[in-house]
Amino acid sequence: MSSDGHSDANSKVDHAMVYVVDDDESMRDAVGMLLRSVGLAVETFGSAQEFLAYDMPDVPSCLILDVRLKGQSGLAVQEQITASQLGLPIVFMTAHGDIAMTVKAMKAGAKDFLAKPFRDQDMLDAVAHALASDEERREANRSVADLRRCYESLTTREREVMAFVVAGLMNKQIAGELGLSEITVKIHRGQAMRKMGARSLADFVLKAEALGIKPPPGTATPVRSSRS
Structure with missing residues (x-):
């Protein structure tokens, strides 16, 4: 069950997972529907707190994050994710973005920054890129872990x-x-x-x-x- 009450048979998926955090219910539902339409597993959240409390499966993942959330900015959430060393790629979306905000987000490692309203294909391309990036990171981590076992x-x-x-x-x-x-x-x-x-x-x-x-x-x- 997702945080919006949608029943997803995705909680134990063994493939890619996309998380959507936006306090605008219609927007997160629309993004979730778009991603599911191309076969992606999706979990949606109305707040950063709900997302951060979620027990994420160990699969290639990415986060679509609204830059302006009630009570906490998306950039602050990005800082928390970076500090936790999750390595989760982030695609920001906003209706209020400006150059300074975009630069700050990208310098902190965001994979993309989409201004609302965005084209569906732009979102799908951004997510595909972010998921590929996370799979590469995971493969590199697995390689180092294998080397460490050999070294031991x-x-x-x-x-x-x-x-x-x-x-x-x-x-x-x-x-x-x-x-x-x-x-x-x-x-x-x-x-x-x-x-x-x-x-x-x-x-x-x-x-x-x-x-x-x-x-x-x-x-x-x-x-x-x-x-x-």
Whole structure:
């Protein structure tokens, strides 16, 4: 059941979801009807408080938000969503927008800003773009999560070797830093690369950088060589 009393068989959808927040009932009903007409799952809300209290399913989503709401501006809601790190793409709509408001919203990460009355196709295009953006964000997050699980499978020594590889050190140099034999370092590096699913040394380094792995403190970064 949506916040407007509409019965939606969308509360447990496994595909995209669009949220509409507008205190103008006729407008949110019209937008909801438009989006449902193209097969999108929709939940509508008459206030920001109702929306923020809603338990959102973990699916690609976007928010269509009126910039002027009773008791709270849409820009303030945008700030709350940003602070909560939801990463939800926002499409603003307003009958009272001005340049300064648009610039502020876009700088804060809004995907689009539509002035009422808007063309149906403009809204559909904006929503399609926002949903695609959220799917890309989710895919990137999943990739990092997968990398983190791989990294957690590394031994302490393999993680140490990985950090030195990020610094650009060759096996012989890493061996000197860790007090190990060069062949032992080569074994650790090979095991770490296998566990990380790295196709090459460059891929290994990119995966490490994606995880934010930094060279050990005080490590000089030489010119990276393809030789080990």
